[in-house]
Amino acid sequence: MLLARLSEARGVSGDEAAVRELILEAVLPSIDAYRIDSMGNLLVVKGKNKSGPRVMVAAHMDEVGLMITRVEKNGLLRFAKVGGLDDRLLPGKRVRVGPDGVPGVIGSKPIHLDRRASSVTPSDELYIDIGATSREAAEKLVRPGHYATFDTAFGEFGQGCWKGKAFDDRVGCALLIELLRGDYDFPLYGAFTVQEEVGLRGAATAAYAIHPDVALVLEGTTCADIPGADEHGQSTRLGHGPAITAMDRTVIPPRWLTDRLVAAAERRGIPYQWKRTTFGGTDAGRIHQVRAGVPSAVVSVPCRYIHSPCAVMSRQDFENAQQLVRGFLEDLNEGGVPRHGDPS
Numbered sequence: 001m002l003l004a005r006l007s008e009a010r011g012v013s014g015d016e017a018a019v020r021e022l023i024l025e026a027v028l029p030s031i032d033a034y035r036i037d038s039m040g041n042l043l044v045v046k047g048k049n050k051s052g053p054r055v056m057v058a059a060h061m062d063e064v065g066l067m068i069t070r071v072e073k074n075g076l077l078r079f080a081k082v083g084g085l086d087d088r089l090l091p092g093k094r095v096r097v098g099p100d101g102v103p104g105v106i107g108s109k110p111i112h113l114d115r116r117a118s119s120v121t122p123s124d125e126l127y128i129d130i131g132a133t134s135r136e137a138a139e140k141l142v143r144p145g146h147y148a149t150f151d152t153a154f155g156e157f158g159q160g161c162w163k164g165k166a167f168d169d170r171v172g173c174a175l176l177i178e179l180l181r182g183d184y185d186f187p188l189y190g191a192f193t194v195q196e197e198v199g200l201r202g203a204a205t206a207a208y209a210i211h212p213d214v215a216l217v218l219e220g221t222t223c224a225d226i227p228g229a230d231e232h233g234q235s236t237r238l239g240h241g242p243a244i245t246a247m248d249r250t251v252i253p254p255r256w257l258t259d260r261l262v263a264a265a266e267r268r269g270i271p272y273q274w275k276r277t278t279f280g281g282t283d284a285g286r287i288h289q290v291r292a293g294v295p296s297a298v299v300s301v302p303c304r305y306i307h308s309p310c311a312v313m314s315r316q317d318f319e320n321a322q323q324l325v326r327g328f329l330e331d332l333n334e335g336g337v338p339r340h341g342d343p344s
Contacts, residue, residue, distance in 0.1 A: 002026060003174045003318075004154040007164035010096060012065030012082050012147040013198045016040055019061040023173060023192050030180045031190070041206045042192040044180065052186030053337040055329065056212035056294070057179060058203060058283050059172030059219070060196035063165065064307050066148040068097065068128070071139055075132030077104070079123070079148060083197030084307050087123045093309050094151040097130060098142045103151065104130040150309040160315045161238075167303045167311040169196065172218035175301075175322055182326055185333045196283050200250070203283035207290040213337045214257070214295045216325065217284040220313065221275060221300035236302035239314045241271030242321035245298035247278050250285020253297040256338060261297060264327040270320050275300065295337070299325055 011019035020042050024034065027044055034044040042061070064083030071077055077097065091108045107129045108121045128148060132138035154164035176190050189210045194202035207215065221243055222235040236243045244261050245253060265272040275298075288296035301321050304312040 002177065003162070003170065004164070006170035006174055007154040007166050008152075009166075009170070010101065010147070010149040011061055011063055011166070012067070012149060013062040013195045014082070015147045016061040016194045019170070019173070020192065023061065023177065026177050027180050027190070037205060037209060039202045039205050040194040041202045043206060043209060044190040046180055046188045046190070047184060048187050050185065050187050052333060053213035054187055054189060054211065055184075055332065056189045056191055056207065056210050056215040056287070057176055057325070058191040058193055058206065058215060058217050058287065059176045060169045060193045060202065060283055061173060062194055062197050063149065063168070063170070064197050065150070066095065066128070068142055068144050068146045068148065070144060071135050071142065072127070073135050075130070075134050075138040076107070077128040077130065077138065077142060079126070079128055081123055082147070085123070086307070088120050089308050090123060090126055091121060095128060095148040096151050097128060097148040098146040100141065102130050102141045104128040104148065152310050161312055162315055163310055163312050165310060167301075167313055168220040168306050169218070171220040171301045171303065171313065171318065175218045175318070175325065178322055179325060179329070182329070184329055188329070193283055200281065200283050200286040203286040204290060207287040207294060211291060212294055214332075215284065215287045215297075216328070217282050217287065217296065217298045218321070218325065219282050219298060219300040220303040220306060220311070222277070222280065222306050223302035223304045235277040236273055236275055236300070238302050238304060238312070239316060240273045240302070242317060242324050243273050243275040243300045243302055245275045245282075245284075245300065248275070248281050248285075248298070249279055250281030251288050251296060251298070253284070254295045257295050257297040260331065260335060261299065261324065261328055264331050265324050267331070268323065268327050270324050270327065272320075272324060
């Protein structure tokens with residue numbers, strides 16, 4: 001299964017090559033051309049000789065994780081977080097370290113030796129144990145600058161749910177791969193971007209190169225439909241359909257664009273929901289500011305426990321997101337893309 005392979009692939013921000021190779025293999029039969037830019041973005045096009053608006057659909061390849069910063073004398077590894085990770089989630093987690101995927105466990109000082117008032121150990125006091133007994137032994141396997149990812153297997157469980165790591169944003173990557181297998185009346189550009197989790201970095205260069213008339217970002221987003229969470233604070237709810245963003249910290253999509261997404265869903269009877277919270281951001285935050293501006297919107301698949309060693313999502317939400325975005329693209333030529341004239 002493609003999503004399973006994407007989820008289990010290792011690709012922390014700045015180290016997306018393995019994910020990119022997997023995606024390129026999957027899209028090659030469907031596209032007309034591709035290139036990998038100097039940032040590491042994978043840019044593809046389908047229908048490059050067609051007329052019509054240049055439509056860009058983006059999903060980021062990178063995941064949150066860790067980078068090794070120091071090897072201690074006793075062989076333990078110090079690390080820094082890459083992307084937004086909660087310190088509470090780290091102790092005791094299994095990881096894979098370095099290009100060879102050396103198995104390790106995140107450790108901390110035993111509780112009976114910890115005199116701090118807080119029960120949360122900050123990440124700079126944690127370490128990764130790979131079973132080495134000396135710095136020399138550890139450095140034969142791992143060095144500073146190597147990455148560590150959570151060691152989590154993808155799987156199905158419960159009533160139509162999937163669990164796995166890196167759903168933010170391998171879910172979006174899987175959706176984009178499927179969309180590229182369709183046929184459209186305009187040139188469709190796919191941008192599999194890098195370093196979203198550390199500042200939306202790859203999206204800026206990708207959008208500048210593509211120069212789209214309109215852009216859509218596909219994401220895995222927060223889902224807080226859990227006991228104790230106030231309803232207004234539940235960003236999205238599992239099983240209630242893909243989420244459309246009205247506003248977040250980085251972008252306010254134009255109303256005509258979100259209206260088109262809603263119309264595509266309602267015309268086809270596809271369930272959807274509005275993302276209720278406005279924190280966080282996506283690649284749309286950079287894309288919409290490129291050149292003279294790009295109308296940009298976001299469609300997300302709700303994921304519980306996002307940015308953790310293991311997230312949970314609904315298969316039905318994933319499939320409905322695919323139908324929604326495909327319907328939006330099918331309808332796009334009907335209404336066109338609004339253009340604004342030169343200043344008088």
